[in-house]
Amino acid sequence: MASSPPVRVSIPSLRATAAIVALGLQADGAMQVPDSAADVGWFTKAPTPGALGPAVLAGHVNWKGRRGTFFDLGKLSVGAGITVNRQDGSTAMFTVSKVEQYPKDHFPTDEVYGATDHAALRLITCGGQFDDTTQHYRDNVIVYARLAHAHAA
Amino acid sequence: MRLSRALLTVPAAALILALPAVAYADESVQVQLQDLNETGATGTATLTATSGGDLKVMVRSKGMTPNSPHAQHVHGAANGMDFHCPDKSADANGNGYVSTEEGLKMYGDIFISLTTTGDTTKASGLAVDRMPKADAKGNLSYERTIPAADLPKGTVEHLKDLHLVQHGIDANKNGTYDMEALGESTFAKSVGVNGIPAEATDPATCGMVSGAAAGSVPAGGVATGDGSTSGGSPMMMYTVGGIALLGAAGAVVARRRLAVER
Ligand SMILES: [Cu+2]
Numbered sequence: 290m291a292s293s294p295p296v297r298v299s300i301p302s303l304r305a306t307a308a309i310v311a312l313g314l315q316a317d318g319a320m321q322v323p324d325s326a327a328d329v330g331w332f333t334k335a336p337t338p339g340a341l342g343p344a345v346l347a348g349h350v351n352w353k354g355r356r357g358t359f360f361d362l363g364k365l366s367v368g369a370g371i372t373v374n375r376q377d378g379s380t381a382m383f384t385v386s387k388v389e390q391y392p393k394d395h396f397p398t399d400e401v402y403g404a405t406d407h408a409a410l411r412l413i414t415c416g417g418q419f420d421d422t423t424q425h426y427r428d429n430v431i432v433y434a435r436l437a438h439a440h441a442a
Numbered sequence: 443m444r445l446s447r448a449l450l451t452v453p454a455a456a457l458i459l460a461l462p463a464v465a466y467a468d469e470s471v472q473v474q475l476q477d478l479n480e481t482g483a484t485g486t487a488t489l490t491a492t493s494g495g496d497l498k499v500m501v502r503s504k505g506m507t508p509n510s511p512h513a514q515h516v517h518g519a520a521n522g523m524d525f526h527c528p529d530k531s532a533d534a535n536g537n538g539y540v541s542t543e544e545g546l547k548m549y550g551d552i553f554i555s556l557t558t559t560g561d562t563t564k565a566s567g568l569a570v571d572r573m574p575k576a577d578a579k580g581n582l583s584y585e586r587t588i589p590a591a592d593l594p595k596g597t598v599e600h601l602k603d604l605h606l607v608q609h610g611i612d613a614n615k616n617g618t619y620d621m622e623a624l625g626e627s628t629f630a631k632s633v634g635v636n637g638i639p640a641e642a643t644d645p646a647t648c649g650m651v652s653g654a655a656a657g658s659v660p661a662g663g664v665a666t667g668d669g670s671t672s673g674g675s676p677m678m679m680y681t682v683g684g685i686a687l688l689g690a691a692g693a694v695v696a697r698r699r700l701a702v703e704r
Pocket of ligand 1: 513514515516517552607608693
């Protein structure tokens with residue numbers, strides 16, 4: 290599919306759907322995150338969902354006392370569908386190929402952001418133990434998916 | 443305890459941005475340069491669109507005519523035209539070589555001239571004095587960032603539709619571009635340059651976009667949670683670097699425990 294920014298993501302098997310906000314980089318080089326439990330962010334320094342390459346969406350497991358849209362992301366099974374509505378009116382439908390959990394200090398940067406020969410999607414949230422000292426979860430849950438169908442506007 | 447402390451934490455990392463109006467992302471595309479005209483030359487190229495709209499071009503190829511300049515261009519168009527790298531069937535005059543003119547129908551016109559300095563428009567397409575030279579071993583290395591202002595309209599939006607062609611072959615294997623091999627370049631002649639050997643302008647490699655990656659890579663993991671609710675994201679299997687730490691049975695127990703916690 291041609292490049293077009295995402296506007297909404299839906300995961301029917303988790304009964305999850307969310308509007309998309311844009312995410313860039315923080316001053317320390319880490320990815321920004323949405324400022325609401327409900328919103329899911331699209332990392333703008335990577336391809337758009339549906340176009341060749343890895344598109345990256347990040348959402349909270351929880352935020353400010355609320356369960357996030359990606360609360361159940363780790364339960365997503367291989368073969369499940371993810372739908373992304375795009376600004377140009379088209380729809381990109383992805384199929385989950387694997388779900389993994391990594392300590393944040395062993396984040397698989399190349400696998401998530403590196404080159405792919407197909408239209409790929411990565412969904413990221415937090416998982417594992419919450420570290421009271423750092424006030425962060427120790428792990429990230431990463432869903433890898435590839436484009437299965439494209440619906441034109 | 444954990445819950446209340448997390449709630450007091452100020453989420454300094456959080457930010458909401460409007461979606462960019464522009465229909466493209468900051469990204470990097472990979473091009474595999476395949477040999478054309480049986481030169482045996484191959485290579486890779488990376489085109490990276492930076493957030494400022496500039497284009498960073500990196501080319502590495504080998505098996506090129508040694509010690510010789512190689513005109514190289516981004517070919518194609520930004521209007522959705524579907525150009526491809528040519529195969530042997532593009533050799534219309536049947537002389538055994540796909541010339542630049544014969545190839546143009548397949549790979550499109552010169553879109554950007556990948557010169558080492560100065561102008562990068564189509565006008566510099568045959569400016570061999572500003573084109574990269576292969577070393578004595580036939581290796582060619584090129585890097586240049588072309589400012590946004592110098593890029594044709596639609597370059598970044600249509601990055602994945604474009605391809606790269608390197609020119610310059612040594613058909614008679616005498617170590618230089620000469621008229622004896624394939625005669626004069628009718629392509630050069632057609633743009634008003636006389637006396638250029640066809641060897642200098644015939645394509646040596648062509649590559650289409652075969653992959654894409656993020657243009658900038660964030661450091662470390664992503665802070666997508668503040669611990670302000672319990673549970674969440676239980677995994678079927680816990681993996682570190684792709685190695686499962688828990689077997690299927692362990693994972694089931696872990697899931698059950700999480701389910702009970704909630
Ligand atoms: Cu060319």
